[in-house]
Amino acid sequence: MKTLSLISLFFFSFAIHAQNFQGNQEDINLILSNIKDFSSSVMNSEYQSIGNAYTDDAKIFPNNREIIKGREAIIGYWTLPEGVQTKYHKITPEEIKIIGNEAYDYGYYEGITLRPDGTESKWKGKYVIVWKKINQDWKMYLDIWNGIKD
Template sequence: MRITLTILMLALFTSLNAQDADVELIKSQANQFSTYLMNGERDKVVAMYTKDAKIFPSDRDILEGEELANYWNPPGERSWKTTKHRFMAVEIKIMGDEAYDYGYYEGTSTNGEQTSDWKGKYVVIWRKEDGVWKIYLDIWNRIKND
């Protein structure tokens, strides 16, 4: 009986440690997303999404494929640069090779003459693809600044 209980406790502990590790990996991916965005590395932002990803930006249709890539890396010159971006996760829940993450985001953009501070809320569905957590579904919308 003790052996069975010990094995069950070890299995539970191992499972919880694996989930904690995956939560940290997702947080790291979210931080990397912000870094790429602030560095203007838009192709790397796009690469953080799964091949079949969809995004749900505020006041826009659902975008996927080339439309998703063009959203983050639009053709032509970009006048606004993101100088600050961060996610503040409220909850990250792992379910096998998928996870959900929701919370708030904030950032600052500038075009050299004007600065715009913004904030909002988000929900991300993550999927493990080739051992790496990638964004499958990404929905966000702004909250009005006070």
């Protein structure tokens, strides 16, 4: 009986944290690939690649800031000061739903920032992204996030 209870608990826990992806699998895979590439670009300070992940008319909604509009302004936002580096960045979607040539996903993000003095800052939060399909690629149109305190 104890083993059955543990197995049931395992499957119940898995179901609670399971991802829910709806839409064409090829499109889902492309969005997942773009999410991974975005994190890689953030960690490598590849600001043009970060900017190219967004539509030309994209908007971002950073925590405690005004809305930032347009690719160039978004690149400016993501550009770090000299000596600061994003050591780790990961986005974990909980749900992706494709509706025609638009999609949304939401989930969690986490990361570590390395400061010039060698100290690190860990952070995490939740996000929502609205995607648009442009020329057979998925780009972020609206990107909103806010932090979660430990």
